[in-house]
Amino acid sequence: MFSSRNGFWPALPALVLLFAFFLFPVVRMLGFSVEGGTFDWYAKALGQGLYIRVLWNTFEIALLVTLFCLLLGYPLGFLMATTTPGWATLGFIFVLLPLWTSVLVRTYAWMVLLGRNGVFNRLLVEYGITSDPIPMLHNFTGVLIGMVHVLLPYMVLPIYGAVRKVDPAIPAAAAGLGASSWRIFWRIWLPLTLNGVFAGCVLVFILSLGFYITPALLGGGRVIMIAVLIEQQVREALNWPFAAALSAVLLVATFLVYTIAQRFSQPEPAR
């Protein structure tokens, strides 16, 4: 890691920062969770059905959000990277502008759009597409829509970067040799942009795990994520050891998922 001394010194400020403001607090937090030398809080976190179920729900939601972000984000990132600069700029504006708007504002905007008497449902009913409003808000669907919207930029940008890095001569050569566009995508674009896909998926997945405002507001209270329970322990119950134990469980579970995903995304190099 530090094989090059020249590479180490410039990185020092960042390393100090990471140590002081990330590693140290995390270790202290882990210390909280075993305060008094007992593992009781872990027993509670892992033993009570409630916390395991919420953890499971959280991963399920994060996985679905990642999947939808990928399905929407890949074509968008690809298009932005391969179109004319003018269109690419427009794409960037549309992708980045929401990123600078408060999550709360965007969440309320979705409430206006998706409600029983919201814009979408009124259109659907007025044009006779459905007779009754479709429940799109205050349920799982609402949470998915809201979270995918918030997190989409984190998928688009790494994919855009990866597509830009591919030498355009390679797909051109493949086309010249008579490969179908499907085959070019499958054999050239996808393998060469897999790093970007992986980075986007990891970003979106991990950010999803920590969400709580959007699920609370768009889920009608029925969709509970682990961050909500941790927050309750920190702010309402003031039970910091238990909050720390829950956080540690989330941290370990996330790390496991990350490691497994990394295994799959980087196949053995061809010999």
Next chain:
Amino acid sequence: MDIKRRHVVSLMGGAAAVGVAGRAVAQAEPPKPAQIVVNHSGGSMGTAMRKAFFNGFEKKYGIRVVETSPVDFGKLRAMVDSGNVEWDLTEIGGQDAIRAGKANLLEKIDTKVVDRSKYPPTAQNPNVFASSVYTTIIGYRTDVFKGGNHPKSWADWWDVKKFPGARSMRNHPTDNLEFALLADGVPKDKLYPIDFDRAFKKLDQIKPHVNVWWSTGQQPAQLLLDKEVVLATGWNGRFYDIIKKGAPVEIEWGEGALKQGSFAIPRGAKNPYWANKMLAELAIPQQQAVYASELGYPGLNLESLNFVDAKVKPYLPTAYLDKQFWISDEWYAENGTKAAELWNAWMLKKS
């Protein structure tokens, strides 16, 4: 000589007395800081507090009032524990205030500075200043429930045949456990200690009819406005706000759940004396009346109702105290954690 000496002695005594008095004055009135920090929930509450209290305080003492938000019990504890207390005064939830007092996180209120003689005895906690009263009550659409034919009790609220329509309730055990028990026939004065089994069994019945379990105070008002639901429980001030603006919504006060808004001085606050002075400002009945007219949250200085406009009075929970009941902060201070856990588990249960 004798006289002279006596004179000198008395002079000295006088000087000493002046010295002591000088010091006493200095003790009573520490130097004015440039600013004090008051932490509250923000939003329209902050605006009303500025109008009713902060502007007057700044003019009177020449000390700037810096406002921060939101209210955060965890942060309060972290501040006191670390000895870096940024807030001179903070709003705090009722049950949290009791727990914070027990955990020694709060300074005592200086009764010589803050006059609470006109307060009900229950609102004179040594560490906690009761700033206002709010209540969780029923808000309903007047275009759906006409001519006084709306739910007037929790038994009515549970009666989905007589009063059909989507409902919204708070995503929290507080209020809802009590409402369920009242709907099930428990008298108001027999609610505590809460019978969890009985309450959740009753809640099972209403669960399919609750479209939205709200988590922020603005949600129920907005849900009624958008006609997302036709009945919602909510804090009276939020409904008062949209009614003032002409929304087709009205309030039913029957069996509302009263709570007190509280302020407290964190232990180790930098300017405790001036925080007490601010509390004295919050206790002035005329200023409380200004605040109540803005938000619908009256103060607990019982004289303040005399200064409120007759048009505003019907929207203040203190006008209906005997129709309602007080939430027991003491009970929640002891059992809140367990209630929250049971609530979450109940919420996840497939119904």
